[in-house]
Amino acid sequence: MITIYLAEDQGMLNSALSQLLELEDDLHVVGTATDGNTAWQEISQLAPDVAILDIEMPQLTGLDVADHIHTAQLATKVVILTTFAQKAYFERAVQAQVAGYLLKDSPSNDLVAAIRQVMTGKTTYAPELVVNMLSADSNPLTKRELAVLTAADEGKPTKEIATSLFLSDGTVRNYLSSIFSKLGVHNRIEAVQIAKKNKWLK
Amino acid sequence: MITIYLAEDQGMLNSALSQLLELEDDLHVVGTATDGNTAWQEISQLAPDVAILDIEMPQLTGLDVADHIHTAQLATKVVILTTFAQKAYFERAVQAQVAGYLLKDSPSNDLVAAIRQVMTGKTTYAPELVVNMLSADSNPLTKRELAVLTAADEGKPTKEIATSLFLSDGTVRNYLSSIFSKLGVHNRIEAVQIAKKNKWLK
DNA sequence: TAATTTTTATGACATTTGTCATATTGAAAA
DNA sequence: TTTTCAATATGACAAATGTCATAAAAATTA
Numbered sequence: 001m002i003t004i005y006l007a008e009d010q011g012m013l014n015s016a017l018s019q020l021l022e023l024e025d026d027l028h029v030v031g032t033a034t035d036g037n038t039a040w041q042e043i044s045q046l047a048p049d050v051a052i053l054d055i056e057m058p059q060l061t062g063l064d065v066a067d068h069i070h071t072a073q074l075a076t077k078v079v080i081l082t083t084f085a086q087k088a089y090f091e092r093a094v095q096a097q098v099a100g101y102l103l104k105d106s107p108s109n110d111l112v113a114a115i116r117q118v119m120t121g122k123t124t125y126a127p128e129l130v131v132n133m134l135s136a137d138s139n140p141l142t143k144r145e146l147a148v149l150t151a152a153d154e155g156k157p158t159k160e161i162a163t164s165l166f167l168s169d170g171t172v173r174n175y176l177s178s179i180f181s182k183l184g185v186h187n188r189i190e191a192v193q194i195a196k197k198n199k200w201l202k
Numbered sequence: 203m204i205t206i207y208l209a210e211d212q213g214m215l216n217s218a219l220s221q222l223l224e225l226e227d228d229l230h231v232v233g234t235a236t237d238g239n240t241a242w243q244e245i246s247q248l249a250p251d252v253a254i255l256d257i258e259m260p261q262l263t264g265l266d267v268a269d270h271i272h273t274a275q276l277a278t279k280v281v282i283l284t285t286f287a288q289k290a291y292f293e294r295a296v297q298a299q300v301a302g303y304l305l306k307d308s309p310s311n312d313l314v315a316a317i318r319q320v321m322t323g324k325t326t327y328a329p330e331l332v333v334n335m336l337s338a339d340s341n342p343l344t345k346r347e348l349a350v351l352t353a354a355d356e357g358k359p360t361k362e363i364a365t366s367l368f369l370s371d372g373t374v375r376n377y378l379s380s381i382f383s384k385l386g387v388h389n390r391i392e393a394v395q396i397a398k399k400n401k402w403l404k
Numbered sequence: 405t406a407a408t409t410t411t412t413a414t415g416a417c418a419t420t421t422g423t424c425a426t427a428t429t430g431a432a433a434a
Numbered sequence: 435t436t437t438t439c440a441a442t443a444t445g446a447c448a449a450a451t452g453t454c455a456t457a458a459a460a461a462t463t464a
Binding site: 010011012013014015016017019020023081083103104105106107108109111152153154155157185186187188189190192193 | 215216218219225357387
């Protein structure tokens with residue numbers, strides 16, 4: 001019997017998954033949480049075989065919890081369950097030696113499969129990730145370009161950006177223009193969007 | 203036997219829910235989709251008793267699909283399933299005469315309950331919504347203004363906004379100008395920021 | 405060291421934005 | 435039933451934005 005702890009902050013997915021896992025003869029959900037703090041508390045108590053952790057949770061992220069589990073040297077295997085294939089997240093997960101990493105895009109059966117898989121000592125990563133890793137979208141923007149874009153994101157008009165960065169008006173427009181061409185767009189809003197999607201901008 | 207169609211773009215939730223619903227003796231999932239277009243195609247063919255629709259889906263939103271169902275006068279009852287309690291969404295849903303509206307925060311059993319409920323002809327709305335409605339920090343923007351701002355937030359330039367909303371170029375600029383004066387700002391980015399902070403815009 | 409990239413700047417130009425005045429229609433509120 | 439507000443439109447104009455060519459010092463990389 002494999003014992004499982006499920007931490008997922010979206011109620012519907014949380015309860016749907018836990019009911020579903022519970023239906024499997026060899027799986028047993030020993031607890032669930034919708035925030036990272038409770039999750040870590042209970043996992044350290046219960047020491048389940050597997051912890052399924054969402055990344056974006058209140059208080060502590062799933063990656064934080066995974067770190068704790070790792071440093072506390074619990075035998076609990078961690079499976080990260082997240083929405084997007086983000087390079088940065090994935091790297092942190094590897095650091096924390098998680099046993100599995102899969103996306104919410106996948107069907108729920110993949111989760112069941114992943115659980116059994118990690119119990120055999122193997123690791124499983126969503127294939128989308130590998131693709132995403134190879135075509136690593138490293139930031140094409142320079143420091144200053146990023147500074148300009150950040151200011152633009154705050155809604156500042158060109159002039160304000162210029163004075164705040166001690167640049168000339170035209171230089172700021174040039175930077176923006178260069179940013180646009182690098183990102184293949186034609187205005188600030190789109191540029192900011194792309195930069196945010198790629199986590200180059202918070 | 204209640205026939206159900208499920209449209210939810212997040213694969214994990216989609217498959218988890220459909221498996222879960224299928225377990226109930228009186229429920230049968232006749233189809234699922236992860237985008238609005240397929241959803242509407244299939245729903246119009248299959249005419250299920252209940253359609254469970256996520257709002258944020260590619261191509262057509264759940265609200266668009268609900269509109270279609272409503273105007274095509276299908277007998278299909280619609281249950282909207284969404285992440286946040288947004289007044290605007292809710293209002294549009296009411297317009298489209300949806301039978302139920304619930305949040306992904308709720309446990310999955312609420313969904314099962316809601317399905318049975320709407321089949322008796324009753325409507326069910328998540329209680330959080332009512333609270334959210336009352337304490338609604340009232341939005342000074344009109345429907346169209348919001349539509350324009352939403353498009354602007356996507357990075358579309360004036361012309362595109364105009365064609366996508368079937369408006370003239372100047373009208374769009376007028377709306378934006380009026381938005382700015384209502385919100386006390388002078389450009390799109392700032393306007394979007396404020397609207398987001400106040401949850402008038404997602 | 406040589407080649408390349410980054411940071412910074414101008415000027416000129418076309419286009420896009422934002423502002424304002426003004427006007428019509430229809431719907432909602434007083 | 436006035437009066438107001440929402441939705442829509444024009445035209446005109448000023449200001450901001452985006453594009454391009456060109457340039458040069460400083461820093462980085464090969």
